[in-house]
Amino acid sequence: MIGAFERLLRPFLHSLDPEDAHALTVRLLKLAPRVRPPADDKRLAVRAFGLNFPNPVGMAAGFDKNAEVPDALLGSGFGFVEVGTITPEPQPGNPRPRLFRLDADGGVINRLGFNSQGADAALRRLAARAGAGGIVGINVGANRNTPDRVADYVRMMERFAPVASYVTINVSSPNTPGLRDLQQAAVLDDLLARVIDARERVTRNAGPTPVLLKIAPDLTLADLDDIVGIARSRRVDGLIVGNTTISRPAGVRDPKSGEAGGLSGRPLFPLGTRMLAETYVRAEGVFPLIGAGGIDTGAAAVAKFRAGASLVQLYSALVFRGLGLVGEIKSALLTALERDRLAALADLIGTDAAAVTAEPWPH
Numbered sequence: 001m002i003g004a005f006e007r008l009l010r011p012f013l014h015s016l017d018p019e020d021a022h023a024l025t026v027r028l029l030k031l032a033p034r035v036r037p038p039a040d041d042k043r044l045a046v047r048a049f050g051l052n053f054p055n056p057v058g059m060a061a062g063f064d065k066n067a068e069v070p071d072a073l074l075g076s077g078f079g080f081v082e083v084g085t086i087t088p089e090p091q092p093g094n095p096r097p098r099l100f101r102l103d104a105d106g107g108v109i110n111r112l113g114f115n116s117q118g119a120d121a122a123l124r125r126l127a128a129r130a131g132a133g134g135i136v137g138i139n140v141g142a143n144r145n146t147p148d149r150v151a152d153y154v155r156m157m158e159r160f161a162p163v164a165s166y167v168t169i170n171v172s173s174p175n176t177p178g179l180r181d182l183q184q185a186a187v188l189d190d191l192l193a194r195v196i197d198a199r200e201r202v203t204r205n206a207g208p209t210p211v212l213l214k215i216a217p218d219l220t221l222a223d224l225d226d227i228v229g230i231a232r233s234r235r236v237d238g239l240i241v242g243n244t245t246i247s248r249p250a251g252v253r254d255p256k257s258g259e260a261g262g263l264s265g266r267p268l269f270p271l272g273t274r275m276l277a278e279t280y281v282r283a284e285g286v287f288p289l290i291g292a293g294g295i296d297t298g299a300a301a302v303a304k305f306r307a308g309a310s311l312v313q314l315y316s317a318l319v320f321r322g323l324g325l326v327g328e329i330k331s332a333l334l335t336a337l338e339r340d341r342l343a344a345l346a347d348l349i350g351t352d353a354a355a356v357t358a359e360p361w362p363h
Ligand SMILES: Cc1cc2nc3c(=O)[nH]c(=O)nc-3n(C[C@H](O)[C@H](O)[C@H](O)COP(=O)(O)O)c2cc1C
Pocket: 060, 061, 062, 063, 065, 084, 085, 099, 108, 110, 112, 114, 139, 170, 173, 214, 242, 243, 244, 264, 265, 266, 268, 292, 293, 294, 295, 313, 314, 315, 316, 317
């Protein structure tokens, strides 16, 4: 129902300024009648981080920054929704324009800079839907001008654990100056120690809350060695690989590719998938990975599983393809299982990881 309506509307949305189109889409989803999606094929079910996902296709962070429409998104067929990034205090983000469609490349550049209504507003909405079911992860970040970034993450962990299926520590947005420095080994070790400690403190009231770390695709492999090692030693529940890239891969031709900000969508797929496979071989199955970056077809999603993902997330391709892509990906996953006579998605995970890491570095 949402899908058919959206198909009619997409050309109009595409004619608008990208940020206005996004705001209108969220408003329409708010108005959409609540529907229960048809039950997913059992072979699409995934158990990860102690959670039972009905299917492995998630809405990536950044679409529903203020937790306004998680249930409408779940109703559109996503197996899980990650809301945020939410910052402790409200903040406006960077000046507009700050969101660009790269039509020639199927890409998006954003330099939104954590525009957020803040923790109180999001908490109110999430508390109101408590008990509604569905997997809703909360992606948290630090305020741009905070005196203590690590303290921001600790406070967000404490506040959101009771309403979150999982909490994602986002240290990989390129649009908050200095944020990605939190990925440096010593800083990250301290950050994760304190966040996990906060999680343990609130577990008695909030129940167990998985903690995921979302990383940038622009790390060196030496950085990645450190990060995976720290995530393992601090017993993080999983990694999301990953965020937008500050690189501009060869072949990107849209004139808007010169805009500053993080690039996502199809041009991110080769780098994002390589980093996913590199992370998979380092994680050695200790925790599951969520693959994100440039998934715009069923085949691209299957490739993410083969590179090492247990779950996937997408955002940019929805701008070009609409919500129908979610169903297309689910069908492609089932076809891949049938073709290779596999019983479950788990049998697909990482089958190509070694091969992907042996390829020339994507440029
Ligand atoms: C407009 C826009 C806003 C985003 N905002 C966030 C954010 O607030 N927090 C975050 O962790 N990732 C954010 N992302 C990154 C996405 O969650 C995702 O990791 C990335 O876009 C790669 O997936 P894709 O190629 O399917 O879009 C944003 C992406 C876009 C396009």
